[in-house]
């Protein structure tokens with residue numbers, strides 16, 4: 001079973017109001033993503049829900065799963081600083097453009113440092129593109145050196161990227177996405193997280209959320225209030 005490193009012994013236990021403040025801040029930042037790029041916002045919204053479900057599936061406390069969902073909701077915040085010509089390019093990126101794109105997790109972490117959000121949340125966002133074998137970015141972290149929250153986000157992030165349409169690609173069929181994630185165990189992904197995710201996928205009817213042409217307001221996320229919150 002994947003360990004829960006997102007303990008509850010944070011400043012929020014001492015200052016309970018801080019959690020609500022963090023949520024408000026994250027929702028505002030998610031709104032800036034929505035204003036800039038609806039596709040990225042909707043991707044973040046789905047990843048937040050998937051990550052919350054996965055965290056709960058592996059036994060995380062509701063509060064920790066909720067914090068992970070908040071990280072998921074703004075994990076691509078750094079893309080608001082990537083030029084439109086790169087962000088919306090319908091053809092493969094040049095090496096230079098790819099380097100620009102790869103800066104987005106570090107940019108997001110830098111933006112978040114200016115807000116009153118937890119260090120854990122910032123770290124999760126910064127490392128959501130690290131790979132289990134050390135080939136990811138920005139810090140080439142390897143294995144369990146990657147925060148567990150990031151390891152969970154990576155799987156749900158890729159799942160959503162592969163199952164959604166983009167300007168440059170069609171969505172892949174679910175069985176092919178499942179195979180790709182399974183093949184990535186130990187390379188891109190933490191094998192234990194993959195095992196838990198596939199278990200969840202196989203036992204949850206209609207796991208995949210619909211893509212929307214119109215963004216969903218945050219308080220109308222399907223399932224968010226019933227199963228995906230922590231209050």
Ligand SMILES: [Fe+2]
Pocket residue numbers: 075076104128129
């Ligand atoms: Fe990303």
